[in-house]
Amino acid sequence: MRSFANPPSDFTPPFCPNPSCRHHRGLTDGWRLKRAGFFRRLVQPHRIQRFTCLHCRRSFSSQTFSTSYWLKRPDLPARLFMRAVGGMANRQIARDLRIAPATVDRQLARLGRHCLLLHTRLCGQARPRGPLVLDGFESFEFSQYHPFQHHLLVEAQSSFFWHFTDSPLRRKGRMTDAQKRRRQRLETELGRPDPKAVEKDVTSLLQTVLDQECAVTLRSDDHKAYPRALRNLECQFHHQVTPSRQRRDADNPLFEINLLDLLIRHSQANHRRQTIAWSKRRQSSAERLAVLLVWRNYVKCRWEKRCRQSPAMLKGMLASRLTVREVLKERLFRTQIDLPQRWAEYYRRAVETLAVPNGRRHELTYAF
């Protein structure tokens, strides 16, 4: 497979990278461009070919199509990928790679955006098959006073991780009197999360995946918001409820989602119990989860033992498992891929954490 991470010297641009050019979205018939010399850079390959689009006069290079575009350390995305799903916290990754912790934060966000686009592109033609399993994965952002849920949807027959969204929650459970007073103070100051958030975000999750379906079997626990979310669906559904207290073994109808929960807690340091590496914004948690989703579906085998196939192979979407190099082989353009509504928010880093009013948004042009 050709790798754009190090474009060969005969590299031909597949389209014009200028979003407002008519040759940007696949209309390449009659597209004319010219080679416009080289520029030199410090890392290999040192000579980079430049081009000019003869339609819009935009100048660009073979690097414009690379996932290492504008990076001083083009090796970072691939090295970050496995560390992000290998249970390492951001600061541990920074020490391991000898880079600043802020670089890890920014590059993980960029990697997460790439994974959102990659999954959306790869599953564009795929359809859900067999029962789907829905669940909420609980974690917290900023502090334990700000819990949230990632809503996850998995296919029972293949372990394919279809989609996720998130909702902020109100802190519940056992609290001391001092903790109750603190919660009260924070809620007066910052406001309370929308009590209908779970219903809205589960609806958004299901609508994204079941957009083209006419009937579906859905398994879940007995969460009160799920039947309300299901009523918003346009397709017919058969809802199988398994009480959340039922023994969680391989015979449990929710086995696939319980397994994914375990895998997330095992592979991502921000969701470990008793961790000091929790996400400060659930925005960052979504970016990390997008990396895990791509790893789970396209890179990893479905089972660790006696299985060589990834969930995407079991669904007939790909003929082989992707390597990290293949995941990062080309830059994906947001202007060419329509993201589901919540994922478009993740891409813009628009998910706000109440306690972090000035969290960084994604507005950069070059660092896509």
Ligand SMILES: [Zn+2]
């Ligand atoms: Zn152009």
